[in-house]
Amino acid sequence: MISPGYPAEMQRFTRGLAEVGAQVIGFGDQPQAGLDGDVKKSLSAYFQAESLWDESTSVAQIRRIADQMQIDRVECLWEPGMGLAAAFREALGLPGLTVAQTVPFRDKETMKQVLDHAGIRTPHHYRVRTSDEAREAVEKIGYPVIVKPIAGAGATDTYRVDSDEELDQAIGAVRHVEEVSVEEFVEGEEFTFDTICSGGTVHYFNMMWYRPRPLEGKLKEWISPQAIALRDVDDPKLAAGREMGFKVLDALQFRTGFTHMEWYLKADGEAVFGEIGGRPPGANAVELMNYACDIDVFRGWAEAVVHDRFTQTVERKYNCGIVFKRAQGQGRIRRIDGLDGIVDRFGPHIARIDLLPVGSPRRDWKQVQISDGFVIVRHPDLQETLGMTDAVANDLNLYAG
Ligand SMILES: Nc1ncnc2c1ncn2[C@@H]1O[C@H](COP(=O)(O)OP(=O)(O)OP(=O)(O)O)[C@@H](O)[C@H]1O
Numbered sequence: 001m002i003s004p005g006y007p008a009e010m011q012r013f014t015r016g017l018a019e020v021g022a023q024v025i026g027f028g029d030q031p032q033a034g035l036d037g038d039v040k041k042s043l044s045a046y047f048q049a050e051s052l053w054d055e056s057t058s059v060a061q062i063r064r065i066a067d068q069m070q071i072d073r074v075e076c077l078w079e080p081g082m083g084l085a086a087a088f089r090e091a092l093g094l095p096g097l098t099v100a101q102t103v104p105f106r107d108k109e110t111m112k113q114v115l116d117h118a119g120i121r122t123p124h125h126y127r128v129r130t131s132d133e134a135r136e137a138v139e140k141i142g143y144p145v146i147v148k149p150i151a152g153a154g155a156t157d158t159y160r161v162d163s164d165e166e167l168d169q170a171i172g173a174v175r176h177v178e179e180v181s182v183e184e185f186v187e188g189e190e191f192t193f194d195t196i197c198s199g200g201t202v203h204y205f206n207m208m209w210y211r212p213r214p215l216e217g218k219l220k221e222w223i224s225p226q227a228i229a230l231r232d233v234d235d236p237k238l239a240a241g242r243e244m245g246f247k248v249l250d251a252l253q254f255r256t257g258f259t260h261m262e263w264y265l266k267a268d269g270e271a272v273f274g275e276i277g278g279r280p281p282g283a284n285a286v287e288l289m290n291y292a293c294d295i296d297v298f299r300g301w302a303e304a305v306v307h308d309r310f311t312q313t314v315e316r317k318y319n320c321g322i323v324f325k326r327a328q329g330q331g332r333i334r335r336i337d338g339l340d341g342i343v344d345r346f347g348p349h350i351a352r353i354d355l356l357p358v359g360s361p362r363r364d365w366k367q368v369q370i371s372d373g374f375v376i377v378r379h380p381d382l383q384e385t386l387g388m389t390d391a392v393a394n395d396l397n398l399y400a401g
C-alpha cells in the first residue's frame with residue numbers, strides 16, 4: 001500500500017485490507033514513528049521511501065523489498081501515486097493497472113480520445129500548448145469554453161471563458177501549466193458515478209449530486225458546497241449517466257479497484273462525460289457512501305481487490321448529504337452561530353458534525369475541500385435531505401477574526 005498514512009482516508013483503506021486478511025506492507029514518505037497508531041496496527045511491515053516521488057529510486061527500493069518478502073499486489077488510492085503504483089506493478093510483474101493503462105485516467109485529453117473512440121459523448125475538446133492553439137480551439141468549439149490543466153485536480157487553474165478578452169486572461173493565468181484542455185462548456189447539473197470493481201465486474205456503485213457545480217463552489221467563497229449520495233439511483237433522470245458509467249469502464253478496460261467518474265446532465269436530458277479517476281472520490285465522499293447504506297466501503301474495496309468479491313449487502317437506505325462550511329472573515333474561528341438550531345431541528349438525521357473549534361485558524365478554502373469543517377445528514381427522502389443540507393448551508397455560520 002503506497003502512502004498508507006496520508007491522506008487520512010488511506011488509513012481506513014489500509015485497515016480494510018488488514019480486516020479482510022491481507023498482510024499489508026506500507027510504503028510512504030512518512031517516518032514510521034509518525035504513522036497513526038491505528039494504521040500501524042494494520043501494517044505488517046512499513047518502509048519509509050528514500051524519495052517517494054523519484055520513480056527510479058522508489059522502484060529500486062521496492063525491488064529490494066520484494067527480495068525480502070512476497071508482494072502480491074500494489075495498491076494506491078491517492079491520485080499522485082497512481083503512476084508510481086503502476087510502475088511498481090510493472091517492475092514486479094503484478095496484476096492491476098499498467099503504466100499505459102493509468103494514462104487515460106490521468107491525462108484528460110487521452111481519456112476523452114479513448115472514450116470518443118468508444119462512442120461516448122464527451123465535451124468537444126482540444127489539447128493546447130500555445131495561445132495560438134487555444135484561439136484555434138475556440139474557433140472550432142465556440143464560446144463558452146472551459147480551459148483547464150490536462151492533469152488537474154480540485155478545479156485548480158480551471159476557467160470558464162465567454163469572450164476573447166476572457167480567453168486572453170485565462171491564457172495568462174494558466175501560463176505556468178504546460179498543457180491545457182480547451183473544452184466546450186457543458187451547461188447542466190453535475191453528478192458522479194463511483195464504483196468498486198474486481199475482475200471487470202462492478203460490485204458496487206454510488207451516484208452523487210454536486211450542489212452547486214464544483215467550479216461555481218470553487219469561485220465563490222460564500223457558497224457552502226454540498227454533495228449528496230443519492231438513494232434512488234434508478235431515477236430515470238440518472239439512467240443516461242449510469243449507462244455511460246458502465247460503458248466508460250469497459251472502454252478503459254478497468255478491472256479491479258475504485259473508480260470515480262464525473263458527468264454532466266443537460267437540461268434536455270443528455271448525459272455528457274466529465275472525467276474519471278482510478279481511485280475513490282476525496283473529501284469524505286466514501287464516508288457518505290457508508291452512511292447511505294450502513295456498509296463499510298473501505299472494507300468492501302479491500303475485499304474486492306484481495307478476494308475478488310463484495311459480500312456486503314447494499315441496501316440504499318438514505319440519501320446522504322455533506323455540506324462544507326467556510327467561515328466569514330480571516331484568521332481564527334471566533335464564533336459558530338446556528339449550530340444548536342440545526343441540532344434541535346435535525347438531531348436524529350445528523351450523521352456527523354466536524355467543524356473547526358473556536359480558536360483554531362481557518363483553513364484555506366481554495367486548497368482544502370472540507371474548508372472550515374462539514375456536517376453530514378441523511379434521510380430516506382431526498383427533499384427532506386435537501387431541506388436539511390440547505391438549512392446547514394444557510395443557517396449555520398462560522399465567523400473568524
Ligand atoms: N467542459 C466543461 N463544461 C462545464 N463545466 C466544466 C467542464 N469541465 C470542467 N468543468 C467544471 O470545472 C470543474 C473541475 O473540472 P474537472 O472535474 O475536469 O477537473 P478537476 O480539477 O480534476 O476536478 P476535481 O479534482 O475537483 O474533481 C468541474 O467539476 C466542472 O464544474
Ligand SMILES: [Mg+2]
Nearest residue numbers: 154155262275
Ligand atoms: Mg472533477
